[in-house]
Amino acid sequence: MAQETASADIFGAHIATTAPAASFPVRKDHPVPRVGIDGLTPIGTNKFYANFFLGEQTSPAYVHPYSLAWARGRGASSSWGIAISHVDANQRVYGQVRPETGAARYYLNPIGIQSLCLSAAELGDETRLTTDNLASHSINVNLHPSSQAQPIITFPVVQGMGFVTARYRAGTPVINTGVFFKLVTKTIKGPKPGVSKYTFRLEDGKVWHLYSYAEQGDDLDLQVVNNGLARSRKPFTGFIQVAKDPGSFESLLDAQSASYPVGVTLSGTISGTQGSYTFDFQKAGDTNTKLLMYALPHHVASFDAETKKAVTEAQLQTTTKGRATAVVADSWTMVEPNIPVAMNFAPWDPQAGPKDLSDEAIRTISPVALKEISQNVDQQANQSSMYFSGKALAKFAQLSYTIHDMLKNSTLAQSGLDSLKAAFIRFSENKQQFPLYYETAWGGLVSSATYVTGNDGADFGNTYYNDHHFHYGYFIYAAAIIGYLDPSWLTEANIDYVNGLVRDIANPSKEDKYFPVFRNFDWYHGHSWAHGLYDTLDGKAGTVPEFF
Incomplete structure (x- = not known):
């Protein structure tokens, strides 16, 4: 038997790097301003950190297991720094x-x-928050004493980080709490050379450790x-880190202190039905110390043999993903052994694969299919909503496929396909009721x-980047079936149009300068996020069922 060879990095190739199709008018403005964002x-728009540049910039960013929020002089702490919170399961309220x-x-x-807030005496009511180095899994959050001043504190924020790290530039550190200190102790001898340590026992019974270098x-x-x-x-010039003690793991935090993540590189390969993906963490501080990062349950379940060796028993609760587990490693590799590479448009079973219809099923379905394919697809798709228009096109695409491949009625399928292609033209030429714009403020295709x-x-907030992954997913699905049933439809213009939609929601490459990398899908969480450019206290909304 020939041995399967692993593919090259599946995230290494771009879809395209050219400008979106000329049919999309270009807008240089957007209703939502880019607040405090450095760079163009x-x-x-749908990342975990979006609240740092939306609204008043004070709603939480859920980094897991911690959440971070700019206190902005408010709350029980009255701090002007970044407030750090972690919620245990026994703090939940059930309906x-x-x-x-x-x-x-x-x-x-x-x-x-506001368990602990990392701030500086120089911060006050003129404080400005900016962000830079915005990437799929990380961001820098900067606090400036005034709009004209350079940042005095920078927080490198990375999903799953074990410590919340603040880099100070000659600022005077201030530690606030809205929970109140019960006992503060300083370790006489730091856990490692150059590292000082304080322990904060709060009135809620929780213990936090602070390290400085x-x-x-x-x-x-x-x-x-x-x-x-x-x-x-x-x-003080250097960095301060804080971490909540998961319980009896103080020595683990001591050992891994002084190292912190600043970014993540994602790579992946496919070999047969087995796929793997890797997070390579970029780090700073003590680069000889391995990173302490928290993995979600689905990561731990898929770790390869080498990554499993780095798993510890320390855990912290997350808001929605169960208990996160501390891992001491600079990279993780997750393996998925049964990728459904054989899945197509037909009904499919994980064990049996694609399924055909029985003769009896064909006889039962055929008259219904005739009735449904005779409906007016152009009328149903001509909506003021990309969402409902896409659903209509996808419905008739699925009908055409079913009639052609499952019912084996190519004549009837061709009739439906012709009507579908005619209805699709309105959108591929961008002549629907509310055409799409390519807007350069955030970088994407919006209603x-x-x-x-x-x-x-x-x-449903399409202009604000809400739900693009299924709004446009329906169009992508319909186009895929049209191209499958009629390869001649795959002209350069049609491909360019559809690829523009794909690039908006799932661009895999930083080489594409027109769209962000993976607008919707979050490779740390393993699913997509909706919500777009709306300031929300509970963060982004998870969406799975309608994502194509």
């Missing part, structure tokens, strides 16, 4: 129980708990001012509906 590259299932109707994780000048020397404030006696009507919820 396309921005991941009414359904009698038929015994399951709660909902549960809530409390927000606004001076890159210039004196070590951090904190003075507890009151039960809500500790302040450095002098300016013109909000520009025209002023309604930010028009077409």
